[in-house]
Amino acid sequence: MVSLWRLLALLLLWFVVVAPLAAAVEVSIDRNPVQVNESFQLVFSLDQSPGRDPDFSVLQQDFMVLGNNRSNSISIINGEYQRSVKWTLQLMAKQIGKYTIPAIRFGDVHSEPFEVSVQPSSLASVPHDQQVLELMVDRSEVHVQEQVILTMRLLSATDIAAYQFGKIPAQDLNVVIEPLGDLRQYQTRIADRSYLVLEQQFALFPQQSGQLEIPPVLAEVRLPSRSRIDPFNNGGDIRRFRSQPVIIDVKPIPQEFSGDYWLPADHVELREQWPADLTGLVAGEPVTRSITLIADGLTAAQLPEIELQAIDGVKQYPDQPVLQDSRNSKGMHAQRVQKVALIPAAPGVYRIPEISVNWWNRATAQLETTILPARELVVGAGVEVAEVAPTPLPLLSTDQVPQSMPAAVVVEGNRFWLWLSLLLACGWATTAIYWWFATRRNKPVSARESEVVGLRETSRVLRKACENDDSAAARAALLAWGQCLMMPRRVDNLGELVDLLGDELGQQVEALNHSRYAGQGEAWEGRPLWALCQRLQQQAGNTKNDVNASLLPLNP
Numbered sequence: 392m393v394s395l396w397r398l399l400a401l402l403l404l405w406f407v408v409v410a411p412l413a414a415a416v417e418v419s420i421d422r423n424p425v426q427v428n429e430s431f432q433l434v435f436s437l438d439q440s441p442g443r444d445p446d447f448s449v450l451q452q453d454f455m456v457l458g459n460n461r462s463n464s465i466s467i468i469n470g471e472y473q474r475s476v477k478w479t480l481q482l483m484a485k486q487i488g489k490y491t492i493p494a495i496r497f498g499d500v501h502s503e504p505f506e507v508s509v510q511p512s513s514l515a516s517v518p519h520d521q522q523v524l525e526l527m528v529d530r531s532e533v534h535v536q537e538q539v540i541l542t543m544r545l546l547s548a549t550d551i552a553a554y555q556f557g558k559i560p561a562q563d564l565n566v567v568i569e570p571l572g573d574l575r576q577y578q579t580r581i582a583d584r585s586y587l588v589l590e591q592q593f594a595l596f597p598q599q600s601g602q603l604e605i606p607p608v609l610a611e612v613r614l615p616s617r618s619r620i621d622p623f624n625n626g627g628d629i630r631r632f633r634s635q636p637v638i639i640d641v642k643p644i645p646q647e648f649s650g651d652y653w654l655p656a657d658h659v660e661l662r663e664q665w666p667a668d669l670t671g672l673v674a675g676e677p678v679t680r681s682i683t684l685i686a687d688g689l690t691a692a693q694l695p696e697i698e699l700q701a702i703d704g705v706k707q708y709p710d711q712p713v714l715q716d717s718r719n720s721k722g723m724h725a726q727r728v729q730k731v732a733l734i735p736a737a738p739g740v741y742r743i744p745e746i747s748v749n750w751w752n753r754a755t756a757q758l759e760t761t762i763l764p765a766r767e768l769v770v771g772a773g774v775e776v777a778e779v780a781p782t783p784l785p786l787l788s789t790d791q792v793p794q795s796m797p798a799a800v801v802v803e804g805n806r807f808w809l810w811l812s813l814l815l816a817c818g819w820a821t822t823a824i825y826w827w828f829a830t831r832r833n834k835p836v837s838a839r840e841s842e843v844v845g846l847r848e849t850s851r852v853l854r855k856a857c858e859n860d861d862s863a864a865a866r867a868a869l870l871a872w873g874q875c876l877m878m879p880r881r882v883d884n885l886g887e888l889v890d891l892l893g894d895e896l897g898q899q900v901e902a903l904n905h906s907r908y909a910g911q912g913e914a915w916e917g918r919p920l921w922a923l924c925q926r927l928q929q930q931a932g933n934t935k936n937d938v939n940a941s942l943l944p945l946n947p
Contacts, residue, residue, distance in 0.1 A: 416435055417437075418503065419436070421575060438475055441500070454484055461479075521549050523546045524543070524634040537688075541592065551613065571593060601641055604638050609633055613629050614628045648751055662685065672770045674736065687723075694726075698746070700746075706901070708731065715728070732907075738772040739770055743766045849868060860914065862915040892927055
């Protein structure tokens with residue numbers, strides 16, 4: 392009976408916890424769109440083996456299934472086994488159009504529908520040669536610095552043992568060339584004849600207007616050897632051939648564009664990221680803002696600097712931007728990440744201005760603007776911890792003591808606790824007597840002397856941080872030193888300390904914050920700050936004549 396209940400509990404745990412956590416089926420394609428009569432790879436990935444094999448027969452309505460391969464892999468990461476199962480299908484579309492790969496069930500899970508676009512063949516006629524090298528561009532007319540996708544394809548009607556592409560001759564061309572991924576290999580059918588296709592893509596960015604001509608590209612293939620004594624096919628015939636040249640008409644920047652930076656792109660977006668909790672901002676404490684500019688169809692080097700407008704009452708220290716490029720079959724994807732540390736000087740509500748970037752939508756040939764909206768930051772003061780005096784307990788007179796309350800009860804059979812209590816009482820009495828004699832011998836320390844001791848200790852820490860040019864330690868030590876120097880006045884942050892001690896200290900705090908948050912790799916020198924603090928402490932000591940005699944030296 393116990394085993395039955397345990398089995399039911401395990402089944403319930405599976406359906407409630409494990410089953411919902413099962414990863415969904417991931418669907419990926421090697422390129423999209425594809426051309427008619429071209430083969431492409433469609434991959435279904437799972438992190439566990441399904442209960443039964445999937446049925447791909449539904450795909451035969453719109454596609455020819457040329458191959459179906461299943462592969463399993465196991466990896467160990469941090470001592471945990473991770474298993475993945477992949478089905479790789481070689482498909483070829485039957486007609487031109489847009490098709491939806493339906494949901495395929497893999498046991499208890501299924502894939503999501505996936506759309507594939509099938510375009511006409513790029514070949515104008517049937518190739519007459521066994522091997523053909525094509526050079527194609529997605530746009531024959533572009534603006535200056537606009538992306539052009541250049542595709543180099545080698546078609547072979549026979550088997551080849553080896554191949555080699557020549558480089559695009561761009562020595563005399565004012566154009567930036569970026570490769571888009573690795574070389575792809577697939578099959579295509581032209582006039583009932585099968586061809587092996589080797590394809591490589593590049594993103595071109597013409598840098599000046601005019602006519603851009605891409606000269607012919609060379610290619611070389613080695614055919615399989617027919618000799619029986621050449622198992623490695625090193626003796627086959629070698630064939631070399633050239634592609635046709637490509638001409639691109641590069642137009643200047645259109646007159647209707649009015650932005651400060653010319654950004655011809657497919658999509659531009661601005662994003663920002665703040666700490667998870669913006670409700671606990673404190674004056675004088677830094678908060679980091681991360682701004683990301685994203686663009687499709689541009690390189691990261693083309694993205695402009697993100698302009699930060701001044702904010703009254705808030706210091707801004709931008710970090711070095713991080714530029715990143717990624718590539719896919721549609722071209723370049725660029726992003727520029729700018730982090731900036733904001734330090735509000737005092738409590739209040741601060742308005743962060745909006746950020747806008749103008750760009751040229753090359754699909755619609757219109758000027759567009761992406762905007763990061765303005766927002767408000769609510770900054771509070773430092774949290775004060777109020778001292779709560781203990782509430783005295785009411786004393787009971789002897790008349791108020793209940794008569795029913797028993798006196799001490801000693802159990803004869805458990806004297807251990809009695810002796811332990813007596814031992815602890817003797818220890819307490821000894822401690823009390825020692826404390827009484829110690830207070831009689833030692834003169835009590837006054838509040839002013841306690842302040843001087845605290846000032847001496849914080850001065851020592853601040854001096855050490857400045858001598859070591861440690862900006863992080865110096866910033867914390869400076870606030871602690873200022874709090875001791877200005878006692879009994881309360882100081883919650885460096886902004887308040889600057890207001891009390893003057894602009895000269897403000898300049899040093901500005902340099903300290905700049906080295907901490909600007910991220911420009913500049914070394915901070917702490918000796919000027921230490922010399923100023925010595926002078927400020929001396930001036931503060933001269934105004935307190937009643938404690939000059941007991942003021943300890945700044946350099947212990």
